[in-house]
Amino acid sequence: MSGAIETARTRFERSFGASPDGVAFAPGRVNLIGDHVDYNDGLVLPMPLALGTAVAWKRREDELLDVRASDYGDEVSRFHPGEEPPVQDGWHSLVHGMAQLLHEEGLVGGGLDLLIAGDLPRGSGLSSSASLCIAIGRALLEAAGAMGYSPTRLAQIAQQVEHRFAGVACGIMDQMVVAAGKEGKAMLLDCRSLEWRQVGLPKDWSVIVVQSGVTRELVDGAYNSRRTDCEAAAEALGVASLRDVDPAGVDYSALGETQALRARHVVSEIERTRQAAAAIDDRDLERLGSLLRDAHASMRDLFEASHPQVDAQVDWLNEIIGAQGGARMTGGGFGGSIVLFCEASEADRVVGEIDRDGKPLHGFGEVTIRAHN
Structure with missing residues (x-):
């Protein structure tokens, strides 16, 4: 269980002088394979992590939301959920946006004190x-007694907030995957049908x-420009996506030239994701490792969303892992994290190569x- 849950509870009591009525939690995620294909209606294979974001909450007598972000210097945001949220104002925009869209659906029925605590490393590409x-959404839904709310609809609202x-x-x-994934399992998601x-x-x-x-x-625009390239390529090819x-x-x-590179990545990555899920079903770690290596090369050479330091790290990890497994950059690219598969019996050795005596190399x-x- 994430330590963020107890941290949120403890810090809530310190900030508000009372115990919370509840604590909601949402995990981070790692995408095993299938990057930059979700907005192209493709297949992806993410899985939730044990780390994530916790939101402690307590009802209050007025209609305001009083939000404290303990990971951001105890910054405070107070607002009515019916007010228009700020745009591109960090965590304030995300929290206020979730509250407003759920308020429009009649699911924010009164004021709340909220405290946010998380244990996902920042800038790591793990979907903080x-x-x-989703954690804010779950806290608001719990307070409203709407525990049966559709995780798919909650995910769609969270996507609207990002947009x-x-x-x-x-x-x-x-x-x-944050709203509907299961711990210890990957999710093969069709981003068109949402099956x-x-x-x-x-x-x-x-x-x-x-x-x-x-x-x-x-x-900074790099992500959005890649999406524009993909949409232009689809239009030129005469397809919906x-x-x-x-x-x-x-x-x-x-x-x-640029559109062709982007399209080649997306088309091949969708097929690699399909094959990766089959390799896991077949317990074929060598085949999966080969697909991970190909996926990284595609992100580097075709989608141009990698970074020289990350490329060197991935090459080194693939050398120490060998044929039984593989590594690739994960997430939207431009830095962040690397995901790797290996035999469980090799995990301690691999981690020891990465981090010797508590000092990462x-x-x-x-x-x-x-x-x-």
């Missing part, structure tokens, strides 16, 4: 923003998430997460 949105108030034209992957199935991971495999040490930032492209019959000659960040076994 989706985790925050409207954070300025990030993200797909639905992060919000869906999914849980994919159980073998007990003798390990999934490890390593911070690259390169802080990831999406709101790149999900509809036939990998065997596509002719990229109608595209400009090769520029890695301080936090290494055992996401599975």
Whole structure:
């Protein structure tokens, strides 16, 4: 269980002088394979983490929300949920946006004191923003007694908040796995139909998430420009989205150079994700490792969303893992985290190579997460 839950409870009591009525939690996520295909209606394979965001809450007598963010210097935001949220104002925009959209659905029925605490490393590409949105949403729903609210609808609202108030034209992957994923399982999600199935991971495999040490930032426009490239490529190819492209019959000659690169990544990544889920079902770790290596090369060379330091780290990790497993950059790119698979019997050795005597090597960040076994 995430330590954020107890931290939120303790800090709530310190900040508000009373015990909370409840504590809501939402995990972070690591995407095993399938990056930048969710907004192209593709297939993705994320899984939730044990780390995440907790929101302690207590009802108050007025109609205001009094929100304290303990991870951001105890910053405070007080507002009525019916007010228009600020745009691109960090965590304030996300929290206020979730409150307003749920208020529009009649699901914020009174004032609340709220305290946010999380244990996801910042800038790590592990979906701290989706985790925050879903945790806030769950706290508001718990306070309203709406425990049966659809996780799919909650994910869609969180995505709208990212679009409207954070300025990030993200797909639905992060919000869906945070809202509906199961601990210890991957989620094979069809981002067009929003149908999914849980994919159980073998007990003798390990999934490890390593911070690259390169802080990831999406709101500088790089993410949104990649989405624009993909939409232009789909239009030029005469399809609704790149999900509809036939990998065997596509002719990229109608595209400009940049559009062709982006489209080639998306089309091949959707197929790799399908094959990766099958490799897990078949317990074929060597095949999965090969797909992870190919996915990283595609993000580096075709989508141009990697970073030289991360590329060097991924190459080094793949060398020490060997054929039974593999590593790749994960998330939106431009830094963040690396995900790797290896045999569970090898996990201690691999982690020991990354972090010797408590000191990360090769520029890695301080936090290494055992996401599975």
